[in-house]
Amino acid sequence: MNKGVPLVVPEVNMDDAEQNEGIIANPNCSTIQAVVALSPLDRAYRIKRIVYSTYQAVSGAGLGGIQDLESAIENYVANTKHELKKFPYEIFNNCLPHIDDFEDDKYTKEEHKMINETRKILKRSSLPITATTVRVPVFNSHCESINIEFEKEFEINDLVETLRAAPGIIVKDDIEHNIYPMPIDTNNQNKVYVGRIRRDYSVKSGVNLWVVADNTRKGAGANAVQILEGLLKKQQRKF
Numbered sequence: 001m002n003k004g005v006p007l008v009v010p011e012v013n014m015d016d017a018e019q020n021e022g023i024i025a026n027p028n029c030s031t032i033q034a035v036v037a038l039s040p041l042d043r044a045y046r047i048k049r050i051v052y053s054t055y056q057a058v059s060g061a062g063l064g065g066i067q068d069l070e071s072a073i074e075n076y077v078a079n080t081k082h083e084l085k086k087f088p089y090e091i092f093n094n095c096l097p098h099i100d101d102f103e104d105d106k107y108t109k110e111e112h113k114m115i116n117e118t119r120k121i122l123k124r125s126s127l128p129i130t131a132t133t134v135r136v137p138v139f140n141s142h143c144e145s146i147n148i149e150f151e152k153e154f155e156i157n158d159l160v161e162t163l164r165a166a167p168g169i170i171v172k173d174d175i176e177h178n179i180y181p182m183p184i185d186t187n188n189q190n191k192v193y194v195g196r197i198r199r200d201y202s203v204k205s206g207v208n209l210w211v212v213a214d215n216t217r218k219g220a221g222a223n224a225v226q227i228l229e230g231l232l233k234k235q236q237r238k239f
Helices: 010-018 029-045 063-078 109-122 157-167 217-238
Strands: 045-056 129-135 142-150 169-171 192-200 206-213
Touching: 010 029, 010 109, 029 045, 029 109, 029 129, 029 142, 029 157, 029 192, 029 206, 045 109, 109 129, 109 142, 142 192, 157 169, 157 192, 169 217, 206 217
Parallel strands: 045 129, 169 192
Antiparallel strands: 045 142, 142 206, 192 206
């Protein structure tokens, strides 16, 4: 969160990379997929408040997280015990409402990252945001329930079309046929999948989204490659 270092998601703020002459940073994986969906909606309807609830795969914790889940599955079948390498508690058949260290305000560092990085990327320094981040027993691809309140009114069909037209997004939302984004759909993909799009009737102008993406690709390596590709294209245009 260095003031002079832009956090870049190419679909959202590639201009920050193009105008920068120093270091460029990848945002947090959970933030990347969220802002890909949020940015076009902020431009269209002006976001008033965001509530994040994340369900994050063990790959986000690195090799140790993957090994904890793999070992737990193996030992569950064999009815034996195993030593945890990463998590403070068993992740198999469990959910941990605890990603990274706790801070003095009882939020975790992961939750603070999502809040602060979203504000920085969207250039909304005082945007009200709250977050609860949870580790779940899934190997790869993060899921996020995002509740958004807007300053402007919207028609739900127009909002869906806004998402469909935005770069980097695949809308997968057909509840009559049980079609919605899931980790098994998004593994090894570079797109951000959005579904379960529905109006939030608890506020004047709100919507609920379900956002899923491969955290090791779009949330990490692929995003960095896309930044580089964008910068190379800019360099080629100069000549």
